[in-house]
Amino acid sequence: MNAVVYYSNTGQSRAVAEYLAERLGYRALDMEACGETRFGCLLTVFPVYCQNIPEAVCGFLETVTADCLIPVATFGKMSGGNVLWEIQRRYPQHTVIAGAYVPTKHSYLPDDPPFADYPLLEPLLDKVKAPSPIRFPKLRKNLFADATPALRSRLGVRLYRTEACDGCGLCTVRCPRSAIQGGIPNRNCIRCLRCVQECPRKALRVKLRLPLHLYLRKKRMTETVVYV
Ligand SMILES: Cc1cc2nc3c(=O)[nH]c(=O)nc-3n(C[C@H](O)[C@H](O)[C@H](O)COP(=O)(O)O)c2cc1C
Ligand code: SF4
Ligand code: SF4
Numbered sequence: 001m002n003a004v005v006y007y008s009n010t011g012q013s014r015a016v017a018e019y020l021a022e023r024l025g026y027r028a029l030d031m032e033a034c035g036e037t038r039f040g041c042l043l044t045v046f047p048v049y050c051q052n053i054p055e056a057v058c059g060f061l062e063t064v065t066a067d068c069l070i071p072v073a074t075f076g077k078m079s080g081g082n083v084l085w086e087i088q089r090r091y092p093q094h095t096v097i098a099g100a101y102v103p104t105k106h107s108y109l110p111d112d113p114p115f116a117d118y119p120l121l122e123p124l125l126d127k128v129k130a131p132s133p134i135r136f137p138k139l140r141k142n143l144f145a146d147a148t149p150a151l152r153s154r155l156g157v158r159l160y161r162t163e164a165c166d167g168c169g170l171c172t173v174r175c176p177r178s179a180i181q182g183g184i185p186n187r188n189c190i191r192c193l194r195c196v197q198e199c200p201r202k203a204l205r206v207k208l209r210l211p212l213h214l215y216l217r218k219k220r221m222t223e224t225v226v227y228v
Contacts, residue, residue: 001040002018002028002039002040002041003029003036003039003042003043004018004024004028004045005017005029005031005034005036005039005044005045006018006028006029006030006031006045006059007032007041007044007054007056007060008030008045008047009047009176009196009197009222010047010107010109010192010193010197011193011197012057012074012105013045013047013072013102013104014028014030014045014048015115016072016074016102016104017043017045017072019093019118019121020124020125020134023125024043026041031046031056031057031212033061033082034058035062035185037063037064037065038064038066039065039067040067040114041048041065041066041068041128042068042070042094043124043128044060044061044069044071045140046055046071046073046074047073047074047104048074048076048079049149049153049190050060050081050149050150050190051081051082051083051141051142052081052083052146052149053073053083053086054192055220056176059085059131060077062148063070065093065094069091069094069095069097070096070097070100070124070127070128071083071084071096071099071188072099072100072102073099073100074104074113075103075104076103076104076105077103077106077111077112077222078102078106078218079124079141079142080221081139081142081224082138082140082144084099084101084136084227085136085139087099087136087137088135095133096133096135096136097127097134097210097228098123098128098134098226098227100121100124100224100225100226101224101225102115102121103221103222103223106158106210106216107214108157108193108218109191110214115224118222120226121224123226124226130180130181130207133185136227144189144215150188153190154187154189154190154207155209156183156208156209156211156212156215156227157191157206157208157209158208159185159191159193159195159205159206160207161182161225162204162205163203163223164201164203165182165199165204167183168200168201170194170198171181171183171199171201171204174198175195176194177189180195183204
């Protein structure tokens, strides 16, 4: 089957995936629930985390087979790292025919606008109709990006429960890392903020610590980069 499979914790990658799926007439599937392992044309949309590919996406790309692959990395306008090139190097079994870095709302910035320049993704749709292999260029990535990314996220973002929590346990069920119990995150938490997004009582709050707050005030990268 042809499909757009997304991994998304705060909805940005999902929105891009749903757009691409609708335009192509493919199904948009949640990576964690899709259950498929064999694809014809596979588009996969996911967020960049600390300039890296999320673990869940690595696991997915290791197990699936596809006739052709289009990885689409959403990022919060800070840096997409070098994730497309890394996908091609780590998973040479997939024939890559296109890809994109898509600047979106940053998970940690509530007022940041979401991606809206959908016409810029048109070349991806055309490439599906006339597939041919491509190679992604190697981009510059922060020297320390691979060093304990989860720890850096934990240190940068305070995540805490408020009195509104009624102990429903949904955050525990929905957390992709088994990292929260009764609204209290543990050391496995990567600060993806899915629990904050999905808590029915809006009982979880986020506070950026000063170094991350200052980092996120740096000049942002707003360019959509499409490779075909
Ligand atoms: C743990 C974490 C790390 C992130 N690291 C980066 C980053 O290195 N560069 C960047 O531009 N955005 C970064 N972001 C922002 C996300 O990549 C961006 O908001 C993405 O679109 C979120 O996708 P989602 O809503 O589908 O989960 C990070 C977000 C989180 C939660
Ligand atoms: S989902 Fe929200 S209300 Fe339910 S246990 Fe978690 S923090 Fe509390
Ligand atoms: S506890 Fe941490 S890892 Fe789990 S959903 Fe919440 S932010 Fe993500």
